[in-house]
Amino acid sequence: MNALVTGGLGFIGSNLVDYLVSQDQNVFVWDDLSSDSASPDYMNPKATYVIADVRRINEAKHPKYDVIYHLAAHARIQPSFEDPLECLSNDIMGVAAVCDLARKQGTRVVYSSTSSSIGGANVFGSPYTFAKTQGEEICKMYNVIYGVSTVTATFFNVYGPRQPITGEWATVIGLFEELTKQGKPLTIVGNGEQKRDFTHIDDIVSGLFELGWKDWTRQQFNLGTGTNYSINQLAAMFGGKSVRIPCRKGDVMETLADPYLMHHTTGWQAKQSLPAYIEDWKAANM
Numbered sequence: 667m668n669a670l671v672t673g674g675l676g677f678i679g680s681n682l683v684d685y686l687v688s689q690d691q692n693v694f695v696w697d698d699l700s701s702d703s704a705s706p707d708y709m710n711p712k713a714t715y716v717i718a719d720v721r722r723i724n725e726a727k728h729p730k731y732d733v734i735y736h737l738a739a740h741a742r743i744q745p746s747f748e749d750p751l752e753c754l755s756n757d758i759m760g761v762a763a764v765c766d767l768a769r770k771q772g773t774r775v776v777y778s779s780t781s782s783s784i785g786g787a788n789v790f791g792s793p794y795t796f797a798k799t800q801g802e803e804i805c806k807m808y809n810v811i812y813g814v815s816t817v818t819a820t821f822f823n824v825y826g827p828r829q830p831i832t833g834e835w836a837t838v839i840g841l842f843e844e845l846t847k848q849g850k851p852l853t854i855v856g857n858g859e860q861k862r863d864f865t866h867i868d869d870i871v872s873g874l875f876e877l878g879w880k881d882w883t884r885q886q887f888n889l890g891t892g893t894n895y896s897i898n899q900l901a902a903m904f905g906g907k908s909v910r911i912p913c914r915k916g917d918v919m920e921t922l923a924d925p926y927l928m929h930h931t932t933g934w935q936a937k938q939s940l941p942a943y944i945e946d947w948k949a950a951n952m
Contacts, residue, residue, distance in 0.1 A: 669734075740757050768808070889923070
């Protein structure tokens with residue numbers, strides 16, 4: 667199978683590329699390296715790369731793809747407040763460009779969305795959340811009008827190898843790991859009672875693979891564990907001191923996946939336990 671991965675040099679995308687290569691897929695990657703989580707060091711020697719803006723994807727010649735995984739995005743809530751126009755342009759026009767390529771090729775699209783927009787809740791909470799919900803609607807439009815096979819994979823709080831560990835793009839687990847290694851207090855936003863469904867990257871990429879090889883048209887699947895933990899609970903797992911900083915604009919209080927449809931449709935379920943992961947990490951790094 668020929669698979670195209672947009673955003674294939676970022677945290678999630680590069681892990682997906684490695685997994686697809688391990689499954690003997692012919693993998694093509696489109697990434698402009700604009701994300702702080704992206705790095706040329708993540709290139710897989712068995713994949714083919716184009717370094718360019720996803721909005722220009724239809725200007726290039728392409729092989730025939732069996733599936734397109736659209737992960738390229740101006741991701742994360744906080745950076746979207748600083749440059750809303752770039753976020754909206756990239757995250758809305760990017761998915762439109764990808765769906766149009768799929769229309770021309772007659773191939774299917776697996777679109778990555780965000781847990782902050784589930785059920786339409788908090789759709790106007792940030793430019794990023796709004797843009798991702800519009801991306802879902804664009805996928806539906808291309809399916810209804812043009813018959814493009816599209817499926818949405820909703821991610822929750824993903825963690826694991828290659829997660830960003832500094833700056834506004836950092837995951838909370840990546841940030842806690844880095845602060846712990848440096849012997850610094852853990853930074854907790856607000857009262858720390860925000861709850862998140864933390865899902866390991868290995869579970870995410872195996873779930874994406876399940877969605878890519880078969881036609882699940884217009885379905886929306888939650889790739890999560892179905893269990894969430896507060897930031898205070900997460901900090902307690904790491905141990906040590908903590909400091910609190912003011913709440914941030916756009917943050918939601920709780921995310922929790924309902925993985926029932928994903929499990930009963932594809933057989934997939936998350937396997938990695940967050941407490942076990944942190945214990946293993948502490949044993950290796952402390």
